Amino acid sequence: MATYPIRTYGDPVLRQVTTDVENVDDSIVKLVEDMIETMHEAPGVGLAASQVGVQKRIFVYDIGDGPSAVLNGRITESSGEWTYEEGCLSVPGLYWPITRPNHVLLEGIDLDGKELKIEASELLGRVFQHEIDHLDGVLLIERLDPSQRKEALKILRSQSLSADEQRAKHKLLGRG
Numbered sequence: 001m002a003t004y005p006i007r008t009y010g011d012p013v014l015r016q017v018t019t020d021v022e023n024v025d026d027s028i029v030k031l032v033e034d035m036i037e038t039m040h041e042a043p044g045v046g047l048a049a050s051q052v053g054v055q056k057r058i059f060v061y062d063i064g065d066g067p068s069a070v071l072n073g074r075i076t077e078s079s080g081e082w083t084y085e086e087g088c089l090s091v092p093g094l095y096w097p098i099t100r101p102n103h104v105l106l107e108g109i110d111l112d113g114k115e116l117k118i119e120a121s122e123l124l125g126r127v128f129q130h131e132i133d134h135l136d137g138v139l140l141i142e143r144l145d146p147s148q149r150k151e152a153l154k155i156l157r158s159q160s161l162s163a164d165e166q167r168a169k170h171k172l173l174g175r176g
């Protein structure tokens, strides 16, 4: 098994909509294994294929009961409301209270190509909604209310500026 680098905010791959898996072949099984290792190493409770630069409708999750994978997943029903301090491996270190539906029904297939229907609430329901958003090219920034979003974009802009400064410094050092 191997791990992938996790794509972060600003990487255009995170904005793309993924496509369904047509054949669950060995390459998909290997991808899922590597995604699980990447998620555990991060560590995170969920990881979507687009976060490792793969445009396929696949995500993995593990909220403490062991890892699972969902292929071609979609939320087909949702109800209730739940506010939870939500973070994202692609927006590292930042968390916001976000309100989303509490109960969801997720439908998709598993690694054997068998149909899946999972009802989930609270943390698991939240993970499903967060990962399905990734597969639709949506980041949690878009789930913030206007004032939270303004604040978030300010932080993210200053982070990318300091990353540019770091790169500039390295360049100077590199020149010796």
Ligand code: ZN
Residues within 6 Å of the ligand: 087, 088, 089, 090, 130, 134
């Ligand atoms: Zn995320």
